Amino acid sequence: MTVRNDWRREEIQALYDQPFLDLVFEAQRVHRTHFQANTIQVSTLLSIKTGKCPEDCKYCSQSARYDSKLEAEKRIAVEKVISEAKEAKESGSSRFCMGAAWRNPHERDMPYVLEMVKEVKALGLETCMTLGMLNADQASRLSDAGLDYYNHNLDTSREYYDNIITTRTFDDRLDTLDHVRNAGMKVCSGGIVGLGEERGDRIGLLHELATLPIHPESVPINMLVPIEGTPLANVEKLDVTEWIRTIAVARIIMPHSYIRLSAGREALSDSDQALAFMAGANSLFSGEKLLTTPNAGEGKDRALFNKLGLTAEKPRPSAKELSVDAMTA
16 A cells, blocks of 8 residues: 555545444554554653643643643652653553653753653663654754654644644644654654544544655544543543544554554543554553543553453563673573
8 A cells, every 4th residue: 555645635534434334444454454463552651740831722631721630740850760661661561751741841951851761762662752842953852862752743633723722833833743853753643532623623633644744653543531620621522433433544544653542542441442453543552641641551451452362562672681682692
């Protein structure tokens, strides 16, 4: 299957609108063409600085503008991050993601995050960060430190975007993705469904991602987790089948990307998640929390994997482990 970056909205809509089972069947066919069946990439996400974000994302408990009862926390120590990363690797994660509630990292923050990248990388884990907007110099320094992925979601369509965020523009987000790509890092970028948007907005989000010069290597498809105190606390819940349609269409139009189950997964049944995997999802966040929202824990995930016959992608050996292997060979 040829990877395309010239998808038209009408084509994406035609995929969305076909019978559900036909769509899922086609998505699984595409998935098995490009990825090993029954194998899931497992990531762990840790909040390294929580709360008091100046942005006004209407879904987010970390915004300083809303009374979500979230207790803000300062930056956590690098040693604590490394300990968490070691535990994540032992539990089967191959990628360790670190997120900070910043609009953008300040210069005073850069030595802290650069040290963190180097230390986690040395463990043999893929590294990912989400720190807000980046300029070209910051992206270059993160890349030089060994950062593999940078996450910066588009969240929703360009047309619906101003209903969700007003403190940074849609093009601001695309500029950060350009800086990440130009610095040689891999892009992690997706969005959230269930924000009160229409299907046309989900089509618009995927159209934007699928027409980037290079598709994001990782595409998280989040389901809104309504949080008391935020403007979207009482939004009507989106039907799960619509979320799975979004996953399936993402798989078809971005066949080489990892499609990740992210926020909202803890509320799904095992059957819902199995259907999402059938629709082409092949990555997930494990652990008890996704930054500040609850997530399916590692024990539940192990049970789910056993039930469905799934295996986790293997973490890479650390530099130390490779050195020991070389000495004993």
